[in-house]
Amino acid sequence: MKAQIKLFESIAVMVVFAFLLIFGVNFYFGIQKTSVNRELARASQLHMFGLAQKISFLPELDCAIAGIQEEACIDASKLSAFASVLDDSNPQSSAISALYFPVFGWSTVTVTQIYARNAVPPTAVRQVTLYNNTLPKYKESSKMQVPILIFNATGSQSTEGTYAFGYIEVTQYAK
Amino acid sequence: MKRKAQLDVQFNWIFVLIAGAVILALFFKVANTQRQLSADKAAIRLQNDFDAITTAALQSKDTIQTVPLPKLGLNFDCADCSCSIKFGRFSIPFNDRSIFSPYTVEGADAKLWTLDWKAPFRATNFLFITNDFVKIYLVGNDPVLDRIKAAMPADVRFEQISDVKDATNEKYSRVVFVTLGNDAPAIQTVMNSKFKDVDVHVVVVSASTNDLTFYKRNKNMIEKENAVDDSGQTIMTAFFGDEMLFGAIMAQDMEDYSCNAITAFKRLEGVGRVYQQRAVELKDTTKNPACGAEYTVITKTNDLEGGFDAANDGPLPTIIKFAHKTVVDESSPDFNILQIAADSLAASNEKLLRLSCPTVY
Structure with missing residues (x-):
């Protein structure tokens, strides 16, 4: 009994x-998994920042006068042409979007002009959706905004050669 | 009673053994999981750093920077043109990046060299990765080789030799030979005798046709790479511009070069389409007839999605169609077509600049 x-x-x-x-x-x-997830979240943030940075350097958008590139600046006429090429109403848009999937991936990219000295009123907001490819049934989305200058290479006499202030917004989707 | 006590002792030992085994297994699992988690964390950190480094490097033009390498080095893979940089269980796909590098880069650091690729407008930036364990020999004396020598940064280990027999095995882990014309058999002989233990990459340039022939090690012999893949498809082995030629020199092999060159042509098609749209919009809105006439010349086409039509296509649609054909066929069309269209577009762009019109690029 005692032994039991x-x-x-x-x-x-x-x-x-x-x-x-x-x-x-x-x-x-x-705790360890949380720290790995934190690293993954940081990776995603860095990737998004890299994408936003890359966008302003894309030859499709950059401000280049006689081959000299300006930093953190996009050309308004290139932006409008790029948006038209990727627009859903363009019959070739799906084929062209496929060309841009390696560049933007599952993301939405918009460019917003928030201040232009010669606009009426100067603070009139203009937004262009450059690329929109939402991941079906995505679970997470994160946003980042990067300030940029928008250069008007063309336009009326009062706006030609002027800069507006705006930002690029990148929304990235993940499962 | 004695028998019961004996059973008790035996049971105690079995119990201790099982409990000990369970505890030991738990400790092993903890250690193993901890090791895996640490490796994952290190890999993710490396992946982040390298992604940021390559993204930043690709935004600059004609720069070379030295970056420290992780202990395991860099490992690249390009299976079926799905190229990526591997870090443990994780990998970064190249996506739109054209990165020309040996598949394994080991040592304390790596040199990251960037050049922009133009046709005639900038389509993308190329990233070349090399280090002090790679030596490039330019064999012969020719204006093309002289041009390569002049453009090669001092940080890259290279040497121009007049004869392949002058090449010495200095125990580099990888040796690249760049030559023109018909001395490929001589190179093969020297490679097979002098460089038996070295990873060898030979690029034979045909300057007149803008075509390349590649040789690499197959077991103990240096053999010509077959420019046809397993499915019978011809592989793109041509080059446009010296930057692409540098890509061929820095790439692991023919397949690696071809995949990265195709990525560049995809970018060329995309950028070309945006410039075509922009030029059409400029044509429709300009009030200067001289500008309008030049935009018309540049953008004219009956069907942008159709085949080549030299008589009716302007330089920009020709470039777009050329890039599209290269991407779809993954083979080498006549690069003279692209050269003529690029020269014509560059001339038109100059003219627009002289006329004070907004330029196409």
């Missing part, structure tokens, strides 16, 4: 020990 009690005591100690061990291990792995 001793055995049950040992089993109870082992069970408690196992519980504590499993709880500790789960807790530890939980």
Whole structure:
């Protein structure tokens, strides 16, 4: 009888020990997984920032006068042409969008002009959706805005050669 | 009674053994999972850093920078033109990036060199990766090789030699030979005798046809690479511009070069289409008839989605169609067509600049 009690005591100690061990291990792995997920989130943020940065350097949009490229600047006429080429009403848009999937991936890219000195009123907001490819049944989306200058290479006498202020907004989708 | 006590002792030992095994297994699992998690975290961090480095490098033109390498080096893979950089279980796909590099780059650091590729407008930036373990020999004396030598940055290890026999095995892990014309058999002989233990990449340039022939090691012999893939499709082996030629020199092999060159042609098609649309919009809105006439010359086409039509297509539609055909066929059309269209577009763009009209690019 005494031996049986001793055995049950040992089993109870082992069970408690196992519980504590499993709880500790789960807790530890939980923290580790959170830190890996944090790294992945950071990777996603960095990737999005890289994409926003890359957009202003794309030859399709950049401000280049006689081959000299300006930083953080996009050409308004190139922007309008690029948006038309990728527009859904263009019969070739799906084929052309396929060309741009490696560039933008699952994302929505908009360019918003928020201030132009010669616009009436100067703070009139103009928004152009450049690329829209939403991931079906996405679970997460994150946004980033990068300020840019919008150069008017063409236009009326009052606006030609002027710069407006705006931002590129990138929304990235993930499962 | 004695028998019961014996059973008790035996049971205790079995119990201790099982419990010990469970605890030991748990510790092994913890250690293993911890190792995997640490490796994943390091891989993700490396992946982030390298993604940021390549993105930043590709935004600059004609620059070379030295970046420290992780202990495991860089490992690239280009299976069926789905190219990526591998970091443990993770990888970064090249996507729209044209990165010409050996598949394995080891050592303390790597050199990242960027050049913009134009036809005649900038379509993309090329990234070349090399390091001190790679040596490039330019074999012979020719204006093309002299041009390559002049453009090669001092940080890249290269040497111009007049004869392939002058090449010495200096224990580099990879040796690249660039030559023109018919000395490929001589190179093969020297490679097979002097460079038996080295990863060898030979690029034979045909300057008149803008075509390239590649040789690489197959077991103990240096053999010509077959410009036809497993499905019988011809592989793109031509080059346009010195930047693409540098791509051929820096790439692992013919397939790697071809995949990255096709990526560049995809970008050329995309950029060309945007410029075509922009030029048409400029033509429709300009009040200057001289500008309008030039935009018309540049953009004229009966059908942008049709085949080549030299009589009716302006330079911009010709470039778009050429790039599209190269991407779809993944083979080498006559690059003179692209050269003529690019020269014509460059001349028109100059004319627009002189006329004070908004330029096409």
